[in-house]
Amino acid sequence: MTDKTFSLTNNVTGDSVELPVHQGTMGPDVVDIGTLYRNHGVFTFDPGFVSTGSCESQITYIDGEKGVLLYRGYPIEQLAGKSNFIEVAYLLLYGELPSKTQLSDFSGSITHHTMINETPLRFFNGFHYNAHPMAMVSGVISSMSAFYHDSMKIDDPVHREIFAHRVIAKIPTVAAAAYKHSMGQPFIYPRNDLDYCSNLLNMFFSVPCEPYEINPIAAEAIDLLFILHADHEQNCSTSTVRLAGSSGANPYAAIAAGVSALWGPAHGGANEAVLKMLNEIGSVENIPKFVARAKDKNDPFRLMGFGHRVYKNFDPRATLIRDMCHKVLKGMGGAENAPLFELALALEEVALKDEYFIEKNLYPNVDFYSGIIYRALGIPVSMFTVMFAVARTVGWVAHWLEMISDPQGRIGRPRQLYTGAALRDYVPVSGRD
Numbered sequence: 001m002t003d004k005t006f007s008l009t010n011n012v013t014g015d016s017v018e019l020p021v022h023q024g025t026m027g028p029d030v031v032d033i034g035t036l037y038r039n040h041g042v043f044t045f046d047p048g049f050v051s052t053g054s055c056e057s058q059i060t061y062i063d064g065e066k067g068v069l070l071y072r073g074y075p076i077e078q079l080a081g082k083s084n085f086i087e088v089a090y091l092l093l094y095g096e097l098p099s100k101t102q103l104s105d106f107s108g109s110i111t112h113h114t115m116i117n118e119t120p121l122r123f124f125n126g127f128h129y130n131a132h133p134m135a136m137v138s139g140v141i142s143s144m145s146a147f148y149h150d151s152m153k154i155d156d157p158v159h160r161e162i163f164a165h166r167v168i169a170k171i172p173t174v175a176a177a178a179y180k181h182s183m184g185q186p187f188i189y190p191r192n193d194l195d196y197c198s199n200l201l202n203m204f205f206s207v208p209c210e211p212y213e214i215n216p217i218a219a220e221a222i223d224l225l226f227i228l229h230a231d232h233e234q235n236c237s238t239s240t241v242r243l244a245g246s247s248g249a250n251p252y253a254a255i256a257a258g259v260s261a262l263w264g265p266a267h268g269g270a271n272e273a274v275l276k277m278l279n280e281i282g283s284v285e286n287i288p289k290f291v292a293r294a295k296d297k298n299d300p301f302r303l304m305g306f307g308h309r310v311y312k313n314f315d316p317r318a319t320l321i322r323d324m325c326h327k328v329l330k331g332m333g334g335a336e337n338a339p340l341f342e343l344a345l346a347l348e349e350v351a352l353k354d355e356y357f358i359e360k361n362l363y364p365n366v367d368f369y370s371g372i373i374y375r376a377l378g379i380p381v382s383m384f385t386v387m388f389a390v391a392r393t394v395g396w397v398a399h400w401l402e403m404i405s406d407p408q409g410r411i412g413r414p415r416q417l418y419t420g421a422a423l424r425d426y427v428p429v430s431g432r433d
């Protein structure tokens, strides 16, 4: 709290109110409106929460004007260049970089929770082979709330930690099982001798009839993408997890709600939509036509992978992913993906010189280049958002833990501006026209 206040005046009644202002470590101050309705009978109105801080958090900081992203104070560029996904997961969950022993214990715990109960594996047989993997993943993750009765006391820190490790460990296994089901191939069990990202690649691509050699560039690329997708403040899916969890719902159900929210093309589903868009554009010659469509108010077409609610500058993650694209295409020999990458680079160049995109601060976001890497690794487009969900599970869990352990925490319940029918009496059908 600071001694700063914000004054609001009702110009009809002359009623004015001094609202307290809270100051964070960094970023904009917040005006505390918690007593506004009780004392002055009005709500604030902010559809889409463009100017609304929904909670206090110490996990991730974003400066959209400067293109800054910090996980627990550490710049994303430093973590991407020097850390790895499991260490970043520990940092997001516990708030500090782990000691050697802490990292070894955490990594060991995750490794030894990667298997999933054989019963949910049979759930996959209930899905048609062409079910969207996000539907399968959210269904199976939600079903875990029916399995782990031994650790569901959400007011018990030990149970909360067991849940956190279990769901982070199992989400790659569930993702790989969804992929194998869609391919009609046998499920591949996790291996405890592999690191998190190599294990995922092995569960995706190995088959029982021959050895599978993990390409280290592929594992490195996945690890980088997972670091960059791990958390992002109060985005749509993370806010969904917080809201669902605020009712005291089973945490696996809250994470499943996050998976569903991420699925939308305006959010995590954009990486899948970018590939479809690039394939629709097809060639550099067609770019001007599609850029014109993106600018046309009467055309619902948008440049997928461009724009962001917070970043009004380059999304720092997009720059790091673009650099990894070069490395993967060079190292993996994905010649068939090079034209797609060249098309994406050309589209970025055209858009960033266009007045419309400059004026509206529309830059490539995290989803613009990630799909090109996933495709070069052999991951199908339908699995791109699942890959996003695997990484973001760490952020969802970190925010759920922060929300559920807040002693001031309460159920989230927004209000509204009602513009429906005024009070009226029921008319029996016999009396209606």
Ligand code: SDX
Binding pocket: 048, 231, 232, 234, 235, 236, 265, 266, 267, 268, 270, 294, 295, 301, 302, 303, 304, 305, 306, 307, 308, 309, 310, 360, 362, 365, 366, 367
């Ligand atoms: C993610 O929140 C997060 O942090 C999300 C995320 C995370 O890590 O969790 O970063 C991940 O979801 C990235 C965003 C992925 N989505 C896309 O790439 C889909 C395409 N982008 C947009 O639909 C849009 O930019 C959003 C959804 C990302 C942001 O929408 P906003 O903040 O509500 O902005 P808006 O829709 O009001 O757009 C502002 C203006 C509008 O024009 P005007 O009405 O002011 O005239 O910009 C235009 C929009 O029409 N605009 C675009 C555009 N994005 C915005 N025009 C063309 N192409 C686009 N991509």
